[in-house]
Amino acid sequence: MNRTIFALASGGVRAALSVYRLSGPEAGPALRALIGGDLPAPRLAALRTLRDKKGQQIDKGLVLWFPGPSSFTGEDVVELHLHGGRAVSQAISAALLDLGLRPAEPGDFTRRAFEAGKLDLTQAEAIADLVDADTSAQRRQALAQLEGSLGHLYEGWRLELLRGQAHLEAAIDFAEEDLPVDLIASSQAALSDLADRIAAHLADDGRGERLRDGLRVVLLGAPNAGKSSLLNLLAGRDAAIVSSTAGTTRDVIEVSLDLGGYPILLADTAGLRDGAEEIEREGVRRARERADAADIKLLVLDGANWPQLDAESMVQLDARCLLLLNKADLVSGAIPEKLLNHPLMAVSAKTGQGVDRLLEKLASTAEDRMAGSGAPALTRVRHRSALLDAEAALRRAGQQTLPELVAEDVRVAARAIGRITGRVDVEAMLDIIFREFCIGK
Ligand SMILES: Nc1nc2c(ncn2[C@@H]2O[C@H](COP(=O)(O)OP(=O)(O)OP(=O)(O)O)[C@@H](O)[C@H]2O)c(=O)[nH]1
Ligand SMILES: [Mg+2]
Numbered sequence: 148m149n150r151t152i153f154a155l156a157s158g159g160v161r162a163a164l165s166v167y168r169l170s171g172p173e174a175g176p177a178l179r180a181l182i183g184g185d186l187p188a189p190r191l192a193a194l195r196t197l198r199d200k201k202g203q204q205i206d207k208g209l210v211l212w213f214p215g216p217s218s219f220t221g222e223d224v225v226e227l228h229l230h231g232g233r234a235v236s237q238a239i240s241a242a243l244l245d246l247g248l249r250p251a252e253p254g255d256f257t258r259r260a261f262e263a264g265k266l267d268l269t270q271a272e273a274i275a276d277l278v279d280a281d282t283s284a285q286r287r288q289a290l291a292q293l294e295g296s297l298g299h300l301y302e303g304w305r306l307e308l309l310r311g312q313a314h315l316e317a318a319i320d321f322a323e324e325d326l327p328v329d330l331i332a333s334s335q336a337a338l339s340d341l342a343d344r345i346a347a348h349l350a351d352d353g354r355g356e357r358l359r360d361g362l363r364v365v366l367l368g369a370p371n372a373g374k375s376s377l378l379n380l381l382a383g384r385d386a387a388i389v390s391s392t393a394g395t396t397r398d399v400i401e402v403s404l405d406l407g408g409y410p411i412l413l414a415d416t417a418g419l420r421d422g423a424e425e426i427e428r429e430g431v432r433r434a435r436e437r438a439d440a441a442d443i444k445l446l447v448l449d450g451a452n453w454p455q456l457d458a459e460s461m462v463q464l465d466a467r468c469l470l471l472l473n474k475a476d477l478v479s480g481a482i483p484e485k486l487l488n489h490p491l492m493a494v495s496a497k498t499g500q501g502v503d504r505l506l507e508k509l510a511s512t513a514e515d516r517m518a519g520s521g522a523p524a525l526t527r528v529r530h531r532s533a534l535l536d537a538e539a540a541l542r543r544a545g546q547q548t549l550p551e552l553v554a555e556d557v558r559v560a561a562r563a564i565g566r567i568t569g570r571v572d573v574e575a576m577l578d579i580i581f582r583e584f585c586i587g588k
Pocket of ligand 1: 369370371372373374375376377388389390391392393394395396397416417418419473474475476477494495496497498
């Protein structure tokens with residue numbers, strides 16, 4: 148049996164209120180000991196004075212009693228809503244340790260909920276994502292996943308496979324029975340159809356994962372072009388040092404932006420040039436590394452040198468680039484909308500010119516890359532690799548001629564998908580065999 152655990156469920160302790168959560172068989176006795184009386188009615192808040200073993204008052208607050216199995220973890224659960232503060236936290240923790248409870252490890256409560264069958268693994272992951280969500284689009288994605296959008300999709304696919312496997316197993320084990328003769332061909336058609344649906348789901352350009360992590364945007368360009376000035380302007384704070392000395396920035400400096408609900412990680416980098424001294428050279432190496440990993444490269448051109456283009460920056464030109472002509476305040480004459488077939492935007496970190504347009508452009512790109520058609524998106528590499536395994540197994544199944552081998556590939560595919568939701572079991576398959584075929588009636 149699980150030991151009873153407790154944890155401060157709300158973050159930092161210095162706050163008006165803090166919530167403590169207890170889960171396990173000793174949760175009820177612990178609450179009775181703390182309040183010196185009977186348990187309150189289930190799921191109703193009750194105001195109680197909490198005392199330690201010596202009868203010393205710890206605090207007065209709301210207590211809630213959630214008897215298992217209809218609780219978050221499926222176990223007996225208690226919530227204590229006490230005053231926030233280090234001394235209260237220390238006193239209640241000491242009292243709970245004194246009662247034999249153990250401090251929870253990260254994820255302990257959700258893990259117990261999963262083990263009790265309250266959540267599948269994608270929902271458990273969604274709780275972590277919801278807690279980490281910084282923007283509204285991230286929150287919506289996590290909520291949909293918590294509601295089971297991904298879990299239902301995968302579970303549906305898995306049941307389809309189990310049904311297919313049941314048909315094939317029946318053909319193998321009960322060949323003399325009255326089964327359809329074209330079983331293999333029709334199974335294979337269904338399997339290849341599912342493989343296509345999995346492939347379509349995988350071909351989403353990683354939007355779900357990108358929404359979790361943020362779109363990676365990097366500022367690149369020659370020293371002194373004004374990259375750090377632009378970063379500070381976009382971030383709305385002085386995150387990076389700006390100076391008229393070329394080669395000021397060395398380390399990569401990253402800020403998070405929320406553009407229309409979509410998360411962006413904007414990185415400022417060292418100015419690109421060769422032959423600098425050692426530290427700056429390392430900075431340039433890091434800048435190029437960031438550029439390679441970026442979703443969008445903002446290539447900053449120095450308006451002070453316009454229309455001269457520096458070679459080091461031009462090497463970076465590719466489909467991920469948006470060209471920015473900074474220091475537009477110093478440029479006289481018309482600035483073209485395009486340069487070398489890439490969109491060019493005139494901006495000035497000094498006057499703020501063009502910055503709104505740049506933000507709009509970034510926001511709309513972020514939406515393009517991260518918003519979906521409404522279909523659930525996979526959100527983790529773990530999902531992707533399991534689905535790739537499943538798809539490969541289904542493609543293999545299409546090549547097999549013996550029902551045994553087709554069935555084996557289907558089994559591999561079903562297990563791969565079952566790993567995503569954490570619901571790999573064999574009982575379900577037996578149920579389907581007997582329900583659908585009525586064999587051995
Ligand atoms: N006139 C004008 N000056 C600017 C503008 N943007 C930046 N500057 C000036 O250009 C100089 C360099 O700016 P930084 O932001 O440090 O340039 P950087 O690209 O980060 O430079 P490194 O870190 O050395 O690569 C500073 O003196 C800024 O004040 C602008 O839009 N107009
Ligand atoms: Mg800089």
